[in-house]
Amino acid sequence: NAGVTQTPKFRILKIGQSMTLQCAQDMNHNYMYWYRQDPGMGLKLIYYSVGAGITDKGEVPNGYNVSRSTTEDFPLRLELAAPSQTSVYFCASSYRRGVTGRSTNSTDTQYFGPGTRLTVL
Amino acid sequence: AQKITQTQPGMFVQEKEAVTLDCTYDTSDPSYGLFWYKQPSSGEMIFLIYQGSYDQQNATEGRYSLNFQKARKSANLVISASQLGDSAMYFCAMRDVNAGKSTFGDGTTLTVKP
Numbered sequence: 001n002a003g004v005t006q007t008p009k010f011r012i013l014k015i016g017q018s019m020t021l022q023c024a025q026d027m028n029h030n031y032m033y034w035y036r037q038d039p040g041m042g043l044k045l046i047y048y049s050v051g052a053g054i055t056d057k058g059e060v061p062n063g064y065n066v067s068r069s070t071t072e073d074f075p076l077r078l079e080l081a082a083p084s085q086t087s088v089y090f091c092a093s094s095y096r097r098g099v100t101g102r103s104t105n106s107t108d109t110q111y112f113g114p115g116t117r118l119t120v121l
Numbered sequence: 122a123q124k125i126t127q128t129q130p131g132m133f134v135q136e137k138e139a140v141t142l143d144c145t146y147d148t149s150d151p152s153y154g155l156f157w158y159k160q161p162s163s164g165e166m167i168f169l170i171y172q173g174s175y176d177q178q179n180a181t182e183g184r185y186s187l188n189f190q191k192a193r194k195s196a197n198l199v200i201s202a203s204q205l206g207d208s209a210m211y212f213c214a215m216r217d218v219n220a221g222k223s224t225f226g227d228g229t230t231l232t233v234k235p
Contacts, residue, residue: 031221033223035225040227040228041227041228042125042212042225042226042227042228043166043212043214043225044225045222045223045224048221048222050221058222059224088164090166092166096221108154108171108216108218109156109168109171110156110168110216110223111168112158112165112166112168114164114165115164115165115166
């Protein structure tokens with residue numbers, strides 16, 4: 001298994017340009033996530049998906065869009081790049097059974113991709 | 122809303138000694154998961170250990186253990202017998218079991234001295 005893969009590894013954009021960050025997983029995970037990590041900070045959730053066709057906003061969704069047409073892929077779209085979007089972007093996935101009430105060990109662990117370092121100038 | 126607080130921006134430990142990295146959390150959900158991740162200078166996020174809110178025993182994974190005190194809402198990471206390769210940023214995270222959202226702390230940078 002390749003796990004979670006992200007492309008590209010690095011990208012420099014000009015203000016106002018758009019691009020799509022690609023994320024794919026081959027672990028048949030139902031949940032997928034996009035985070036951004038600013039220098040010296042923790043990860044902030046941008047969007048997440050609980051399955052194909054279902055997405056929801058996280059903590060910092062403005063300026064981004066996502067889609068989930070397949071279980072494997074979860075691309076993140078930046079429409080009008082701004083310097084504030086300079087960050088490292090991580091994609092992650094996890095597998096959750098339909099659990100209510102009690103947490104089940106090892107089914108909620110998120111596995112991360114290697115990250116995409118994006119600079120907007 | 123969930124919140125994770127890591128109060129130690131940086132920590133130093135002597136090689137082969139134990140170190141505790143602090144994490145406190147806040148949530149109104151009765152069911153949640155707590156995680157620790159390691160981020161070395163290369164940038165990848167490495168899962169270390171997980172604790173479920175209903176687990177009776179503290180989680181352990183090799184040299185890592187999680188000191189879970191539910192009433193105090195703390196989930197400290199203990200690393201025993203520190204190694205030079207343990208030098209990295211460490212993140213505490215909480216997961217809403219039902220909604221699927223995760224919240225990360227701002228991290229603690231651990232430096233292991235030879």
